[in-house]
Amino acid sequence: MATPSPSTLVFSVRRREPELVVPAKPTPHEIKQLSDIDDQEGLRFQVPVIMFYKSDPSMKGKDPVKVIREALAETLVFYYPFAGRLVEGPNRKLMVDCTGEGVLFIEADANVRIEQLGHDIIQPPCPYSKELLYHVPGSEGILGCPLLLIQVTRFICGGFIFAIRLNHTMSDAYGFVQFLNTVGEFARGSTDAPSLSPVWQRELLNARHPPHITCTHHEYEELLDTKSTTIDMDEDDNNNNNMVQRSFFFGPQEIRAIRKHLPQHLRTSSSTFEVLTACLWRCRTIALQLDQEEIVRLSCVTNARGKRVLHLPSGYYGNAFVFPAALSKARLLCTNPLGYALQLVKTAKGQLTEEYMRSVADLLVIKGRPLYITKRNYIVSDTTRSGFDEINFGWGKPIYGGLAGAISLISFYVRFKSSGGEDGIVVPLCLPQEVMERFQEELKGMIQEPVEDLYDPKPAKF
Structure with a gap:
């Protein structure tokens, strides 16, 4: 039926x-x-x-x-x-x-x-x-x-x-x-x-006494002296009332296709999150058609739990993450191979240390708890291991459990099973209608198999 x-x-x-x-x-x-x-x-x-x-x-x-x-x-x-x-x-x-x-x-x-x-x-x-x-x-x-x-x-x-x-x-x-x-x-x-x-x-996770900023925090730098409390995507000159949400499924086939755009050493040393995030950030930036000299950012939500950073006790249920940002000129992100974006993602993720976390708390107190930067920023949060898909009230596990969708400039990675029963990740995005259409076309070129392996050229035929 x-x-x-x-x-x-x-x-x-x-x-x-x-x-x-x-x-x-x-x-x-x-x-x-x-x-x-x-x-x-x-x-x-x-x-x-x-x-x-x-x-x-x-x-x-x-x-x-x-x-x-x-x-x-x-x-x-x-x-x-x-x-x-x-x-x-x-x-x-x-x-x-x-x-x-x-x-x-x-x-x-x-x-x-x-x-x-x-x-x-x-x-x-x-x-x-x-x-x-x-x-x-x-x-x-x-x-x-x-x-x-x-x-x-x-x-x-x-x-x-x-x-x-x-x-x-x-x-x-x-x-x-x-x-x-x-x-x-x-x-x-x-x-x-x-x-x-x-x-x-x-x-x-409170600020030190006295608070002192010891690290660079690109995720806050343009809003340090503002009192703005509005989360505005400000992604392009389109009317933001034209925003649409769509989600995209990435199974083993799609991830494999994206990896073919990377040199061998990055394919084997990069996590699925890193590869997927680099791809989405690059495709999204191309779709936005920004001025090539504009600075764009990617903020990776990075959790301190389970890491030898702050030794948070088991059972702590407050917010325990930061979102360090990667920066690039739009031109460099859009024209360089995918490996360029991937290296930036890796660098951003690697910023999480105890000192970095302490410095964020100090900055928030010193600057009056500012909003993170929204202009030309894209925030990604990986919830695939958080456990929403495991919550059992007596009726077993949910057939879907996770965030209800994207929130403004934030995308959440959620575990999902395709209509064919394939396990993978679903990522909702929020963009202006015309930008979303361009994004879909750009992404299609990255994940539609067969994708030519750019770093494994076939021998020329004579």
Whole structure:
């Protein structure tokens, strides 16, 4: 049977009134400061995540809304700051007022089977994201608003969609998954404390006393003295109302094709993330048709967890990353072989040291927590190992779990299985319509096999 397309599927969601879910037991009422990495301007926004779950015969008779709501209340006993509200102190310092007011929760029902959505709808960006994650009016602020918004939408087949919106100042992807895994443990029947105890200790990523900038931070340099709080792509002279989102799948075949554009020593010494990031940055810059002497940037979100950098304790769920930037003139990036971009990506990633992280925190305090540079910048965040695709509320792993789409100039790499069952990475991008068309053509030339191996020329025939 053919799967309905988004244009022919009659899809509707019936929502109940939003409610507040509070911790299942009394929790401390206290003020807890965020770290100086957490409360920078560039993290003061909401992040939507979505997970699709098929029905499971072993869970017949169990209501995912009830199960998850009760598990959420138990989880908030241990992660009680999420039930509070943010307040701002001197020098724009953010703090959580642990009031126990709770998180927003919406119960909903869809009129179709989850299988009817089809592969193209599940792949980000989901065209029904507004129906599946209703943005309650007045809830989207950073200060004084719920820190989480959750909607659980049941489907007539017994499957459901779990969608959640996070105030990014509270956690990064790894910390957020830690929280969601705890919800999953309680949903599956645990009555004990979480298997991984949450650790606050945000002071570990605070600025030094006195703060002093010791490294070069290209990701902030043009905004050091500005108070701008608007994230504007500013990618070209097009009207930004013309922005579109599309996502691109990269399986083994596509990655293999991109590697053929590299010399042998870079093929074997470069990770998939590095190769893919270099390719996307170069194709995107070519598509933008910038002045050739303009400086363009690529910022790689680089996580400090698991590295011998800051020795963060297991269970830390705050933001623990920086985004060091690579710089190039547009002309050099567009005209040089792919290896040029790849070397810049490697150099940017390699900047993460303890001193670099400390210097970022110091800069943010000294300069009033500025926004990272947005002009001619492209930010990439690899969430393929964060664990969104492993969250289990009792119905098994999701058929898709990850970010709901690109956010302005930020692309997220997400694990995904193609319609043919092939494992790979899906990357959503946000660009003006005409730029997106040029980007697709440029990318097509990089990944469409057979690609001639540029560094393995065949012997000439005489």
